Amino acid sequence: MEQKKQERQFTTLLTAHRRQLYAFIYSMLADHTDAEDVYQRCSMILWDKYEQYDSECEFLPWAMGIAFYEVKNFQRVLSRDRHHFSEQLLNQLFERIQSGKNVQNVQLTSLEKCLKLLRQKDLWLVQQVYWERRKCASVAQEMGMKINALYDRVGRIRSQLRNCVLRRVAEVDHAG
Known part of the structure; x- marks a missing residue:
């Protein structure tokens, strides 16, 4: 029964922040197909790590932190393609987005x-x-x-x- 409650809480949080999380990922990739792929992978990672989530903290910043590293990982795999942002630029974008969050x-x-x-x-x-x-x-x-x-x-x-x-x-x- 506890598992069902945890699944419901996670689904509620992820659904409530889906657009913002997707927009965050898309802002670093600038391609909807890539952003959707990373969002799907990120959703699975978020679920795998959900037990580590501190419910005293906001969900979106936690999810964005995980998404950021998933985007970096995605970029590393595709680094030979010149149409993707460098890791340095991704770090700068992440810092700017975090500072603009408020x-x-x-x-x-x-x-x-x-x-x-x-x-x-x-x-x-x-x-x-x-x-x-x-x-x-x-x-x-x-x-x-x-x-x-x-x-x-x-x-x-x-x-x-x-x-x-x-x-x-x-x-x-x-x-x-």
């Missing part, structure tokens, strides 16, 4: 708060277009509007969200 967390928190301020219809539209990745034509048809009108509305929502996030980040910067 900024990203502030931006994500701000975005979550800004999304809650949207009108229900606008939030639904964001969910359909960005989270569900539905085609704009089908969303426009469902809403009974022309595609260009939908594009305009999505653009206004994005602008509204961008401005809201920028204001909130600036507030945090002034407070900190």
Whole structure:
């Protein structure tokens, strides 16, 4: 029974951070196929090492540390291909990403708060277009509007969200 609980906890954490972890890996590889391969291998390694994970710490930084070494290992194997980053550049990218982690967390928190301020219809539209990745034509048809009108509305929502996030980040910067 303890094994099932551990599997559930791991799956919940990995699922919650999948996009961020994949984006981290992709930022160092710049190829979706390679990033997906490394992400899959990294997921297995994370599960193998999950017993070593300290639940008092955040999961994402721990997972990113393991992913970083898996990317380096992947790069070492493919080092003859001139299209891959050097180990030195990977180290620099990792340091920069780690130092920018707090900024990203502030931006994500701000975005979550800004999304809650949207009108229900606008939030639904964001969910359909960005989270569900539905085609704009089908969303426009469902809403009974022309595609260009939908594009305009999505653009206004994005602008509204961008401005809201920028204001909130600036507030945090002034407070900190």
